[in-house]
Amino acid sequence: MEPRPDRIVYLDNAATTRVRPEVLEAMLPYFTEHYGNPSSLYGIGRDAKKAVETARERIAKAIGSEPIEVFFTGSGTEADNWALKGVAQAYEKKGRHLVTSAIEHHAVLHSCEALQKRGWVVTYLPVDADGLVDPAEVEKALRPDTVLCSIMFANNEIGTIQPIEEIGRICRARGVLFHTDAVQAAGAVAIDMKTLPVDLCSFSAHKIGGPKGVGALYVRRGVRLPSLLDGGAQERKRRAGTENVPGIVGFGRAFELAAAEQAESAARLAAIRDAAIARVLGGIPHVRLNGHPTKRLPGNANFSFRFIEGESLLLLLDMHGFACSSGSACTSGSLDPSHVLLAIGLPHEIAHGSLRVSFGKENSLDDVEPLFQALVQVVARLREMSPLYDEYLKTEGKK
Amino acid sequence: MYSEKVMDHFMHPRNMGEIENADAVGTVGNAKCGDIMRIFLKIENGIVVDAKFKTFGCGSAIATSSMATEMIIGRTIDEVLQLSNKAVAEALDGLPPQKMHCSLLAEQAVKAALKEYYEKNGLINDENRHIFAETEDHDHDGE
Ligand SMILES: Cc1ncc(COP(=O)(O)O)c(C=O)c1O
Numbered sequence: 001m002e003p004r005p006d007r008i009v010y011l012d013n014a015a016t017t018r019v020r021p022e023v024l025e026a027m028l029p030y031f032t033e034h035y036g037n038p039s040s041l042y043g044i045g046r047d048a049k050k051a052v053e054t055a056r057e058r059i060a061k062a063i064g065s066e067p068i069e070v071f072f073t074g075s076g077t078e079a080d081n082w083a084l085k086g087v088a089q090a091y092e093k094k095g096r097h098l099v100t101s102a103i104e105h106h107a108v109l110h111s112c113e114a115l116q117k118r119g120w121v122v123t124y125l126p127v128d129a130d131g132l133v134d135p136a137e138v139e140k141a142l143r144p145d146t147v148l149c150s151i152m153f154a155n156n157e158i159g160t161i162q163p164i165e166e167i168g169r170i171c172r173a174r175g176v177l178f179h180t181d182a183v184q185a186a187g188a189v190a191i192d193m194k195t196l197p198v199d200l201c202s203f204s205a206h207k208i209g210g211p212k213g214v215g216a217l218y219v220r221r222g223v224r225l226p227s228l229l230d231g232g233a234q235e236r237k238r239r240a241g242t243e244n245v246p247g248i249v250g251f252g253r254a255f256e257l258a259a260a261e262q263a264e265s266a267a268r269l270a271a272i273r274d275a276a277i278a279r280v281l282g283g284i285p286h287v288r289l290n291g292h293p294t295k296r297l298p299g300n301a302n303f304s305f306r307f308i309e310g311e312s313l314l315l316l317l318d319m320h321g322f323a324c325s326s327g328s329a330c331t332s333g334s335l336d337p338s339h340v341l342l343a344i345g346l347p348h349e350i351a352h353g354s355l356r357v358s359f360g361k362e363n364s365l366d367d368v369e370p371l372f373q374a375l376v377q378v379v380a381r382l383r384e385m386s387p388l389y390d391e392y393l394k395t396e397g398k399k
Numbered sequence: 400m401y402s403e404k405v406m407d408h409f410m411h412p413r414n415m416g417e418i419e420n421a422d423a424v425g426t427v428g429n430a431k432c433g434d435i436m437r438i439f440l441k442i443e444n445g446i447v448v449d450a451k452f453k454t455f456g457c458g459s460a461i462a463t464s465s466m467a468t469e470m471i472i473g474r475t476i477d478e479v480l481q482l483s484n485k486a487v488a489e490a491l492d493g494l495p496p497q498k499m500h501c502s503l504l505a506e507q508a509v510k511a512a513l514k515e516y517y518e519k520n521g522l523i524n525d526e527n528r529h530i531f532a533e534t535e536d537h538d539h540d541g542e
């Protein structure tokens with residue numbers, strides 16, 4: 001066995017985050033003393049019910065909505081599926097057209113594909129080289145039979161933050177419902193449903209220091225949404241299934257903390273991110289930053305290193321004690337590199353050499369220099385092995 | 400997801416580099432698919448006396464290149480021609496199913512190099528022609 005580094009620097013907070021101690025503490029009693037079923041009428045059932053409602057209130061407060069507009073789900077993925085498929089079902093009489101972007105999370109894209117199989121028509125808007133959707137393109141794409149527009153708040157790979165307010169206003173003016181996947185945006189940018197023209201919004205607990213397997217869908221009052229799961233009367237008959245009480249309690253606490261700390265945390269993470277970007281772009285040749293230079297998630301940096309492939313980069317970084325992710329084909333489980341990197345116009349070979357570094361609560365500025373030093377070594381080593389680098393040196397490099 | 404052998408060859412690749420004035424060089428794959436392998440051979444009296452590689456690709460692409468060079472050094476070219484991707488994968492204690500194409504690339508890189516050598520030296524005959532015919536194009540569905 002290869003020796004494991006004694007300390008792992010976790011730089012994959014966009015994939016998931018460590019559950020915060022305050023969150024775990026809030027959850028624990030709901031596995032043990034307060035194990036009741038929220039639908040039961042006796043005391044411990046009522047306690048559980050109350051805990052679920054408190055969590056709902058906390059999330060509502062964090063996003064500036066009413067509690068009855070927040071529905072718990074089993075994941076961010078479920079929230080996305082529900083928003084798209086539910087709205088499609090409820091408003092089918094109006095038409096069968098959806099608008100979305102080419103860089104959505106698969107939870108949205110594959111839901112769209114599922115709807116296409118049922119006869120829906122979907123417009124996939126392109127993005128520019130920085131990953132931005134052009135609101136003018138949204139305007140042009142809307143048709144009389146458009147039922148829903150779904151554009152993610154912030155992208156999970158390249159971190160680009162979309163002009164959600166502007167897109168939402170356009171949709172509202174045209175009477176089209178607007179959904180946004182805010183799974184990555186939560187805790188990173190301020191979200192206030194009182195001012196945002198958003199009708200449905202997806203969240204996930206495990207990206208903000210909460211547990212895995214809990215999500216939420218904000219559904220603006222008045223929006224019709226049929227249940228995706230049939231069964232009991234939970235979530236006001238919209239989402240059957242006994243509630244994940246500890247998970248929901250943890251989500252409520254995590255969201256409350258994330259919202260309270262949002263501004264401070266964003267400033268802190270952006271400083272780390274910018275230091276990392278400056279160090280990598282300034283110190284390693286043939287590297288580019290993917291995503292928008294400024295309109296990006298505070299913790300997200302995404303690079304492409306020419307002449308090398310992302311999976312081998314990740315494996316070597318892991319050996320140096322850094323946990324990151326990549327959009328290469330070999331890590332996406334398909335033969336093509338990430339659809340997001342292709343959508344911003346990267347050629348395949350550059351997309352294969354991508355590295356996503358996502359900073360979070362546990363990271364500090366002290367992580368930047370060791371990461372940079374490890375990258376210098378790892379990139380040099382893989383380039384030495386690369387026939388593409390040889391070719392470069394023999395041709396362009398000589399010029 | 401990878402065996403210890405794969406990780407060992409990935410972390411400590413054997414025979415990485417270039418052979419100057421190699422007797423045969425084979426390159427397969429393309430940057431678009433995310434893997435390119437180049438194998439260099441030194442051949443004396445019909446025996447592969449040295450082999451080196453350069454690879455752009457994932458962990459298993461690097462490990463299979465490394466293993467393939469180890470498996471062919473000291474063998475006769477006719478033996479080397481029989482190298483199969485399964486043998487390379489087995490020598491690495493197996494590869495994940497979606498990575499079998501990496502072992503196929505290694506086999507094809509070796510054969511592409513040999514093809515150059517056999518052609519240069521007029522060694523292509525009816526018995527081996529079919530082996531080279533199979534190496535014409537690499538694709539990902541070959542597993
Ligand atoms: C933008 C985005 N949407 C949806 C999801 C899915 O969330 P979950 O993991 O809770 O299903 C993720 C996380 O992978 C994400 O980053």
